[in-house]
Amino acid sequence: DWTLSIWCFVIQTIKFLIRRKPVVCCCFQNIKQDCQQKGGSLAVMDSQQKQSYFENFLGDGRCPIGALLYRPLDFCYTLNTIRRARYGIIKQDCKNKGASLAAVESQQKQSYFELFLAERPYSRICIAGEEKVYNTWTLDDGTPLTYFNWYYNEPDHLDQKCLEIYINDEWFDIECINNDPCVYVCEIKSI
Numbered sequence: 440d441w442t443l444s445i446w447c448f449v450i451q452t453i454k455f456l457i458r459r460k461p462v463v464c465c466c467f468q469n470i471k472q473d474c475q476q477k478g479g480s481l482a483v484m485d486s487q488q489k490q491s492y493f494e495n496f497l498g499d500g501r502c503p504i505g506a507l508l509y510r511p512l513d514f515c516y517t518l519n520t521i522r523r524a525r526y527g528i529i530k531q532d533c534k535n536k537g538a539s540l541a542a543v544e545s546q547q548k549q550s551y552f553e554l555f556l557a558e559r560p561y562s563r564i565c566i567a568g569e570e571k572v573y574n575t576w577t578l579d580d581g582t583p584l585t586y587f588n589w590y591y592n593e594p595d596h597l598d599q600k601c602l603e604i605y606i607n608d609e610w611f612d613i614e615c616i617n618n619d620p621c622v623y624v625c626e627i628k629s630i
Contacts, residue, residue: 501629503537508629509555512548515627516541518556524565526601526615530579533625541624542567542578543604544586553608556622563621564604570594570612576602 502508502515509516517536521529526540533540543549543566556564568576568584573596576584587610594612601615613619 503627503630506627509551512551513629514541515629517625517627519623519625520560520620521565521623522620524563524601524603524613524617524619524621526565526569529565529623533623536625536627538625538627539579540565540567541626542584543588544584546586546588549586549588549608552604552624559622561620561622562605563619565621565623566602566604566610568602569615570596570600 506515506517508514517538519529519532521532530540543552552564552566567578569579570576574594576587578584588604588608590606590609590611593610596612599612599614601613603611603613603621605611
């Protein structure tokens with residue numbers, strides 16, 4: 440799974456990681472085999488960098504099973520892909536997970552998206568925000584977007600009412616139904 444390309448871990452190991460054991464328990468043969476099948480191995484907590492990674496990204500029960508936690512911004516998320524960007528379908532998928540399509544509301548979140556999605560399988564990232572009134576971008580609940588990271592000459596308003604992160608990790612307005620594949624993040628409120 441591309442989202443876990445650095446260290447292989449599964450949800451059953453979280454309780455061991457949270458307790459800061461020096462080595463994730465290796466006696467779980469089924470977990471060990473699962474990691475090996477994915478081309479990885481169980482994570483060994485042998486550096487401060489790994490410790491920090493696991494503390495920041497694995498929840499302490501604040502995220503639903505299968506979701507990751509980014510502690511500095513206190514949000515849980517799942518990563519997803521779709522072969523043809525259909526924002527209605529994307530939003531419904533997130534809703535089915537008890538989540539919403541993630542919005543990028545700050546430079547800090549923009550930087551995080553650039554970092555954790557650097558090795559994404561598709562170059563486009565579908566994000567929340569819609570232009571319902573000319574040059575006014577809002578979330579589904581009506582909250583106005585105030586942070587933008589537009590690419591040169593964007594938005595171009597050519598009947599393009601949705602948002603994506605694309606070239607140079609900058610923003611483009613795009614059609615809400617298009618044939619381009621994208622990665623999208625479903626954001627879940629932490630518990």
